[in-house]
Amino acid sequence: MSKSFQKQVMRTSNARAKNVLATLFISLSAVSANAFADTSLSIEPYKATYTAYKWGDDVGQASIELSQLGEEKYSLIYTSKVSKFFLSDKRSEHSIFLIQGDNIVPSEYYYSRSGTGPDKSLEVSFSHQGDGKITVDNGNAFEWDGEFDNQIYRLDLAKQLAKGETSLTYDFINYRGQRRQYGVEVVDNETLKLPYGDLKTVKVKLIRDSKKRETFAWFAPSLDYALVRLQQFKEGEEQGDIKLKAFEML
Secondary structure, eight states, X not given: OOHHHHHXXXXXXXXXXXXXXXXXXXXXXXXXXXXXXXXXXXXXXEEEEEEEEETTEEEEEEXXXXXXXXXXXXXXXXXXXXXXXXXXXXEEEEEEEEEETTEEEEEEEEEEEEESSOOEEEEEEEEOSTTOXXXXXXXXXXXXXXXXXXXXXXXXXXXXXXXXXXXXEEEEEOTTSOEEXXXXXXXXXXXXXXXXXXXXXXXXXXXXXXSSEEEEEEEEGGGTTEEEEEXXXXXXXXXXXXXXXXXXXX
């Protein structure tokens, strides 16, 4: 094999890998569900860790941790760290929110990303005074009309799946500080073999405006509908596959 051809192959592989690192764990944060003791808004703190696979290789891991800060105040932290070839990607999301009756009320949201390519960060605050306002540190500002942040709408998703709902729609502010809407549809029930073990799951599909990407997620009723697997495709090609490795109630 010529040196010029080797360089071309490496450039192509690195570009594909960079795209994987840039999208794989964004998807995880976009559909992961959180634990409930029952179908009410009684949240049980927990920590879940996941292994990510690409082209059959272990490329990194992610974690989701839900904890209680006070009587009504909670914290949800997502972290991921992956690498492929000479590329790396490290991300974190931190949501602070309130549970008021049956309502999940966003308060603060923080996002950061570092690694290959430019570093990025974002802060979003939700004010509930008066008519309500959403302020983003990139200069965006919106009237708050009940939107969640990029993570906490999944608290309601877990609750609704536990109740047997099969079609849902959520409005939220994404990690870029933009208003977005996702649909979630239940498509099947499956038993999965995972690093964690065998689990019966509910499989859902994330519905976006864009048709280029397809994202499927599996949630386990026996783990209070926590996310146990995520698989994403772009134009028919698998972008990544994330599977539950460990789960513990805190």
